[in-house]
Amino acid sequence: MINLKIIFAIMVSYFYYWKHSLDRIGDSFYWPAINLLLWGLTSVYIKQASKDIPQIIIIVLSGVVFWLIVWKASQEITINLLEELWNRNLVNVFATPIRIREWIIANILSGIFKTALSLVFAGILAYLLYAFNIFNYGFLLIPFIASLLISGWLIGFFVAGIIFRFGPNYQTLAWTGPMLISPFAALYYPVSTLPDWAQIIAKFVPASYIFEGMREILFTGMLSHDKLLISFVLNIIYFTLSILFFVAMFRKSRRLGLNRLI
Numbered sequence: 001m002i003n004l005k006i007i008f009a010i011m012v013s014y015f016y017y018w019k020h021s022l023d024r025i026g027d028s029f030y031w032p033a034i035n036l037l038l039w040g041l042t043s044v045y046i047k048q049a050s051k052d053i054p055q056i057i058i059i060v061l062s063g064v065v066f067w068l069i070v071w072k073a074s075q076e077i078t079i080n081l082l083e084e085l086w087n088r089n090l091v092n093v094f095a096t097p098i099r100i101r102e103w104i105i106a107n108i109l110s111g112i113f114k115t116a117l118s119l120v121f122a123g124i125l126a127y128l129l130y131a132f133n134i135f136n137y138g139f140l141l142i143p144f145i146a147s148l149l150i151s152g153w154l155i156g157f158f159v160a161g162i163i164f165r166f167g168p169n170y171q172t173l174a175w176t177g178p179m180l181i182s183p184f185a186a187l188y189y190p191v192s193t194l195p196d197w198a199q200i201i202a203k204f205v206p207a208s209y210i211f212e213g214m215r216e217i218l219f220t221g222m223l224s225h226d227k228l229l230i231s232f233v234l235n236i237i238y239f240t241l242s243i244l245f246f247v248a249m250f251r252k253s254r255r256l257g258l259n260r261l262i
Contacts, residue, residue: 061132062214063187065122069145070185070207071178072118073152074159076111078174081160085168091258100250104243108153115149137217143228144210150235151207152178154242161242161249186211206234 084090093103119134126132137144159177162170184198185207191199202208209231213223 057130058132058218059215060188061126061130062134062218063211065119065126065132065134066144066148066211066214067182067185067187068118068122069115069148070152070155072115073111073149074156074178075174076114077107077153077156078159078163078171078177080107080110081163082168082171082174085163085171094254094258100247104157104246107156111153111156112149115152119145137214140213140217140223143232144214147210147228147231147235148207150232150239154235154239155181157239157246158242161246164246164253165249181205181207184208190215204234206231206238209234 081090084093123134126134135141155177159170159173162173184194184202184205186194186202191202191208191212194202209227213227213231216227217223
């Protein structure tokens with residue numbers, strides 16, 4: 001005979017796991033909210049613009065391919081840190097003469113290499129499947145990619161600082177962190193599609209100027225260089241602050257003892 005008390009006890013234990021896990025809470029609330037925002041706004045834009053904008057498919061594919069840069073640049077930092085935590089190797093790494101600035105530079109350089117591989121692969125796949133050529137953006141690819149890389153790094157180091165300070169219980173931020181800004185980055189739709197309050201936030205998101213600039217090229221064949229300049233200025237400010245935050249959290253965690261993170 002089935003014991004209902006045992007079933008209830010198991011359910012309660014799973015509830016407590018869920019209650020104390022940011023990963024599980026994110027699965028329940030964060031991802032549904034982000035997906036509804038991102039794809040809901042995209043659907044609204046497509047419905048409004050599909051008859052007038054023949055490049056609608058190219059706009060969406062551009063957003064998919066170039067958002068990969070932000071995603072990969074951020075994750076190269078956070079996942080590398082989590083790998084050390086998962087393998088219980090973090091203390092060993094920083095017991096060596098490695099300095100934090102060397103760890104930062106190594107992660108940035110490896111991120112450039114791996115992001116480039118992913119971008120080339122995605123670009124080839126987009127061309128083979130949809131005849132979409134990312135090189136249509138010409139030399140503007142270079143500043144576009146550079147700005148998006150910095151956006152990824154600043155998110156990555158900010159999240160890594162939180163993980164260093166509070167431990168792997170916050171590891172879900174490695175995945176949710178980049179996606180938090182995606183609705184305001186206007187990946188697949190113009191900033192004007194956003195509600196008024198969200199448009200204000202988008203003005204402070206560097207990536208929004210890049211994706212707006214991409215659409216400007218598709219529509220007019222030209223780019224307002226003001227957008228590039230604003231994106232770089234915001235990125236440099238945020239990146240500097242994220243590095244300072246990361247270093248401060250690392251030093252604080254080291255004083256408290258890195259062993260507690262394992």
